[in-house]
Amino acid sequence: MIAQPNMALTHRQKHGAYRRKLMQDIKRDKWLYLLMLPGLVYFVLFKYLPMYGIVISFENYVPFTGVAGSEWVGLKWFKYFFSSPSWSRYLTNTLILSLMNIVFYFPAPIILALLLNEMRSLRYKKVLQTLLYVPHFISIVIVVSITFVIFGSSGIVYKLTEQLLGHPIKYLSDPGVFRWMIIGQTIWKETGWGTIIFLAALTNVDVQLYEAAMMDGANRFQRLWHITLPAIRSTIVLMLVLRMGSVLDTGYDHLILMANPLNRTVSQTLDVFVYDQGLGKSGGNYSYAAAVGLMKSVVSVIMVVGSNKIAHALGEQGLY
Amino acid sequence: MKKLLTLILAVALALSMVTIASAEEPFVLTVMLPDFYSTEDFQTEGNPVLDAIETATGVKLEINFVANSTYGEAVATTLTDSNMPMVMAVTDARATNIINSARAGAFWDLTDYIADAENYPYLAQGDPAVYNNISVDGRIYGIFRSRAYPRAGIYYRSDIAKEVGIEKEPETIEELTALAEALAGYSDDTYALNMCSYTDGTINVITCAFGAPNVWGVNADGDIYPAHEDPAYLEGLNWLRHLYEIGGIDPDFVTIDSTNWDNIERTGKAFMRFDCLDNGYRQQEWFETNEGVTDQIFEIIGGLKKEDGSITLWPQNPGFAGEIMVTKAVSEADLPKVVKFLDWCNGPEGQMLLNWGVEGVTYWLDADGYRLAAPEDGTDVTAQVHLIQHSLNQLGMNVPGDLTITEKRTPLRAEYNEINAEFAQYAQVNPCFPLISETNVAFGATLTQIISDAAVQYIAHQIDEDGLRAAWQQWTDEGGALMTQEYNEAYHAAQAE
Numbered sequence: 001m002i003a004q005p006n007m008a009l010t011h012r013q014k015h016g017a018y019r020r021k022l023m024q025d026i027k028r029d030k031w032l033y034l035l036m037l038p039g040l041v042y043f044v045l046f047k048y049l050p051m052y053g054i055v056i057s058f059e060n061y062v063p064f065t066g067v068a069g070s071e072w073v074g075l076k077w078f079k080y081f082f083s084s085p086s087w088s089r090y091l092t093n094t095l096i097l098s099l100m101n102i103v104f105y106f107p108a109p110i111i112l113a114l115l116l117n118e119m120r121s122l123r124y125k126k127v128l129q130t131l132l133y134v135p136h137f138i139s140i141v142i143v144v145s146i147t148f149v150i151f152g153s154s155g156i157v158y159k160l161t162e163q164l165l166g167h168p169i170k171y172l173s174d175p176g177v178f179r180w181m182i183i184g185q186t187i188w189k190e191t192g193w194g195t196i197i198f199l200a201a202l203t204n205v206d207v208q209l210y211e212a213a214m215m216d217g218a219n220r221f222q223r224l225w226h227i228t229l230p231a232i233r234s235t236i237v238l239m240l241v242l243r244m245g246s247v248l249d250t251g252y253d254h255l256i257l258m259a260n261p262l263n264r265t266v267s268q269t270l271d272v273f274v275y276d277q278g279l280g281k282s283g284g285n286y287s288y289a290a291a292v293g294l295m296k297s298v299v300s301v302i303m304v305v306g307s308n309k310i311a312h313a314l315g316e317q318g319l320y
Numbered sequence: 321m322k323k324l325l326t327l328i329l330a331v332a333l334a335l336s337m338v339t340i341a342s343a344e345e346p347f348v349l350t351v352m353l354p355d356f357y358s359t360e361d362f363q364t365e366g367n368p369v370l371d372a373i374e375t376a377t378g379v380k381l382e383i384n385f386v387a388n389s390t391y392g393e394a395v396a397t398t399l400t401d402s403n404m405p406m407v408m409a410v411t412d413a414r415a416t417n418i419i420n421s422a423r424a425g426a427f428w429d430l431t432d433y434i435a436d437a438e439n440y441p442y443l444a445q446g447d448p449a450v451y452n453n454i455s456v457d458g459r460i461y462g463i464f465r466s467r468a469y470p471r472a473g474i475y476y477r478s479d480i481a482k483e484v485g486i487e488k489e490p491e492t493i494e495e496l497t498a499l500a501e502a503l504a505g506y507s508d509d510t511y512a513l514n515m516c517s518y519t520d521g522t523i524n525v526i527t528c529a530f531g532a533p534n535v536w537g538v539n540a541d542g543d544i545y546p547a548h549e550d551p552a553y554l555e556g557l558n559w560l561r562h563l564y565e566i567g568g569i570d571p572d573f574v575t576i577d578s579t580n581w582d583n584i585e586r587t588g589k590a591f592m593r594f595d596c597l598d599n600g601y602r603q604q605e606w607f608e609t610n611e612g613v614t615d616q617i618f619e620i621i622g623g624l625k626k627e628d629g630s631i632t633l634w635p636q637n638p639g640f641a642g643e644i645m646v647t648k649a650v651s652e653a654d655l656p657k658v659v660k661f662l663d664w665c666n667g668p669e670g671q672m673l674l675n676w677g678v679e680g681v682t683y684w685l686d687a688d689g690y691r692l693a694a695p696e697d698g699t700d701v702t703a704q705v706h707l708i709q710h711s712l713n714q715l716g717m718n719v720p721g722d723l724t725i726t727e728k729r730t731p732l733r734a735e736y737n738e739i740n741a742e743f744a745q746y747a748q749v750n751p752c753f754p755l756i757s758e759t760n761v762a763f764g765a766t767l768t769q770i771i772s773d774a775a776v777q778y779i780a781h782q783i784d785e786d787g788l789r790a791a792w793q794q795w796t797d798e799g800g801a802l803m804t805q806e807y808n809e810a811y812h813a814a815q816a817e
Contacts, residue, residue, distance in 0.1 A: 062420045062421060062423075062424040063399040063400035063417070063421065063424075063426070064399065064421050064424040064425060064426035064648075065424045065425075084798055085794065085797055085798055086794070086798065148575060152572055152575060153570060153571055153572035168571070170571060170572070172572055172574075172575045173571075173572060173574050173575065173780065175782075260517060260574035260575055261517075261519065261574050261772065261773040261776035261777065262574050262773075262776060262777055262780055262782055264769075264773050276765075276766070277766075278396075279392075279393045279396050279397070280392075280393070284396060284415055284416030284417025284418075284420060285416060285762060285763075286400075286417075288762075
C-alpha cells in the first residue's frame with residue numbers, strides 16, 4: 001500500500017523525463033521534423049480523417065439524413081452477411097482467385113526480370129522493356145473488349161479451338177474457364193510493369209560476384225541460382241508480404257466487365273459484392289457495403305502483420 | 321491601396337444595383353438526365369430549344385447529362401451530395417436508394433400538387449393507377465414518364481420466314497415453335513432468336529405466353545406467388561432451352577451488350593425477337609432508310625392462342641419508365657414554380673419542345689402536317705439534331721398521353737397501334753408493382769438476379785432442372801420467402817381497403 005504512490009511518482013517522473021527528452025530531440029532535429037510534417041498532414045487529412053466514414057457500417061445510412069442523422073443499428077449488417085447462405089461463396093471465390101493470382105501471376109514478373117537481366121544487347125533490352133510496359137497503360141475495358149473479339153463465338157481463338165478439338169470452348173461463359181481468363185489477362189497486362197521493382201533490385205547485385213563465380217566455373221544457371229536470386233530474395237519477400245495484405249482484394253472493375261449470368265457463380269467476389277450493394281445493380285445499401293468492406297480491411301491488416309511475422313521468423317527483413 | 325478598395329466597392333455596388341434592376345432574371349433550374357448520345361456534345365449556349373423553353377416559361381434549364389450506362393451510379397452518388405440537382409430523372413423508380421431517400425425526405429412530396437387540377441391541369445390528367453405504381457408509402461414523390469401499357473411481344477423477319485417455307489403468321493405456341501425451328505435451320509452463321517445479356521424481357525414474354533404470370537401473380541386462393549413457382553414458367557424456359565440446343569440462339573448471347581441488340585437484326589444475324597413491339601416497326605423503318613428495303617420484311621405478333629382457343633397473356637409494362645423527381649435543392653417557396661414548369665412540360669408545347677425540338681431545326685413538317693425527322697430535300701441533319709436536341713426527351717413525361725405532332729404511319733406502325741388497342745385487355749399486370757416489400761427494397765435486385773441467372777444457366781444447358789430448382793430454393797432461403805410474405809400482407813391490406 002505504501003509502495004503504490006511511490007511507483008506512481010516514479011512513473012510520472014519517467015514520463016516527464018521522456019517528454020523533456022522528446023522536446024530536446026525535436027529541438028535538435030527541427031528541420032527533419034519539419035520535413036516530415038507535410039507527409040504527416042497528408043496522412044491525417046486524407047487517410048485517417050476519412051475513416052470516420054466507417055461509422056456508416058454500424059448505421060442504416062441514408063445519404064440525405066447524413067452520418068449524424070442516420071439510425072444506429074450496431075452489428076446488424078455484419079450479422080446479416082454471415083447469416084446469408086451465400087457469404088461463403090463470395091469468400092471462396094475471392095480466395096481461389098487470389099491464390100491463383102499468387103501462384104501463377106506473382107512469379108511471372110520475377111521470371112521475366114531474370115530473363116531480361118540475362119540479355120546481352122543493352123539496346124535490345126531497353127526497347128523490349130519499353131514494349132513490355134505498354135500493356136499496363138491499356139485500360140482494362142479495352143483489354144476485355146479485345147478479349148471479347150478474340151475469344152467470342154465469332155473470334156479467331158474460338159473458331160480455332162472448335163476446329164482443333166471438334167467442339168468449342170466457351171471462353172467467355174464457361175465458369176470453369178473464367179478464372180484462367182482473368183489470370184491470363186492479368187499476366188498479359190501487368191507482367192511487364194511488375195518487372196520494374198525486380199530489375200531495380202537486380203542492379204544492386206555486385207558484378208564482381210559473377211566474375212568470381214565464372215572463374216570458379218559456374219555456368220549461367222548456377223550463377224542465376226546462387227547469386228542473382230539470393231540477391232533479390234528480400235525484395236521478393238517484401239512484395240509477397242504486401243501481396244498477402246491484399247489477398248481479399250480482387251478488384252471489381254475487371255471482374256464486372258468479364259461477368260455474365262453464366263459465370264456469376266465464380267465471378268462474384270467480395271469486392272464485386274461490395275460494389276453491387278453500394279453502387280451497382282442492387283445499389284443503395286451503403287451501410288451493408290461498408291460493413292463488408294470493413295471486414296475485408298480487418299482481414300487485410302491481420303494478413304499483413306501475420307505474414308510479416310512469418311518473414312521475420314524465416315530470418316528475412318520483411319516489411320518493417 | 322485605399323483608392324483601389326474604394327474602386328472595388330464602387331464596382332461591386334454598381335453590379336448589385338444592376339442585378340436588382342433586372343428583376344426579370346430567368347429562374348435557373350438545374351436538371352440531371354441520362355444521356356443516350358454520350359459520345360456527342362450538347363449545345364448549352366444559344367441552344368434554340370432551351371431558348372424557346374426559356375421564352376415560354378421563364379425557366380433557364382441547366383442540364384447535366386450523364387451517360388445512360390452509368391446513370392444508376394450517378395443517381396446513387398448524387399444522393400450523397402449536398403449539391404443535388406433541383407430536378408432529376410430517376411430511371412429505376414423502385415431502387416433501394418430512391419425509396420430510402422424519399423422516406424428520408426430528399427424529395428418533395430407532390431401528392432397535393434397532382435390533385436390540384438386547377439393550377440396543374442396536365443399533371444392531374446395522369447393515370448391514377450400509374451401514379452399509384454410509383455408511390456412510396458401512399459405518397460407520390462415524382463411525375464412518372466409515361467409509356468404505353470402493353471408493349472412486349474414477338475416480332476420476326478417475315479421475308480426470311482417465307483424463305484424457309486413459313487408463310488403464315490404463327491397463331492399458336494406450336495406454330496411459333498415451328499417458325500423458330502425453321503429460322504434456326506436457315507444458315508449455320510445465323511440464329512433464330514435474338515438474345516443478349518438483357519434476358520429478363522425475353523424470358524418474361526415466352527413464360528407469359530405459356531401462362532406464367534408477369535414476375536408475380538395471384539393464385540386461385542387470392543395469394544401472391546412468384547412466377548417461377550408456376551409450372552408454365554418452366555415450360556417457357558424449356559422452349560428456350562430447346563431452341564438453344566438446336567442452334568437457334570447464339571451460344572455467347574450473354575456476352576452481347578444490350579446496346580448491340582438492334583445491330584444483330586440489322587446485320588441479319590438473327591430473325592426473331594421477344595421485346596417491345598414498337599421496336600418491330602422501328603427496325604422495319606431502319607431497313608427502309610438504310611438498306612433501301614421497300615417491302616414489309618417484319619411482322620409483329622400481338623398474341624397467341626392456347627389449345628382451348630383463349631388468348632395468351634402478354635407481360636404488361638407498368639405504364640411508366642422511371643420518373644422525374646424534385647429534390648430538396650428547391651426551396652419551399654420555389655416549389656410551385658418548379659411544379660408549374662413540370663406541368664407545362666406535359667402540355668402540347670412542352671411535349672413538342674422536349675421530344676422533338678424546334679421546327680426547321682430539329683424536326684420538319686410535310687405537306688400533310690406530319691412530322692419528319694429530316695428536311696424533305698434529304699440533307700443529313702443527324703449531327704445537328706444530336707447537338708441541339710440531344711437526350712432532352714428524357715425530361716419528357718407525357719403524363720396526359722402523347723400530344724405531339726405524329727409521324728406519318730407506315731403500315732406496320734398502323735398495325736402496331738391496332739394490336740396495341742386489340743390486345744390491351746390481355747395484358748398482364750404485375751400485381752406487386754404498387755406494393756412495397758422491405759426485403760425487396762433492400763435486396764430485391766440481388767434476389768431477382770438469382771432467378772434470372774439460373775434461368776439463363778438452364779437455357780444454356782449449364783445446369784439441369786435439379787440445378788434450377790436448387791437456385792429457386794436459394795432464392796426462397798435468402799429472402800424470397802420473406803418477400804412473398806411481405807407482398808401478401810401488403811396485397812391483402814390493399815385489397816381490404
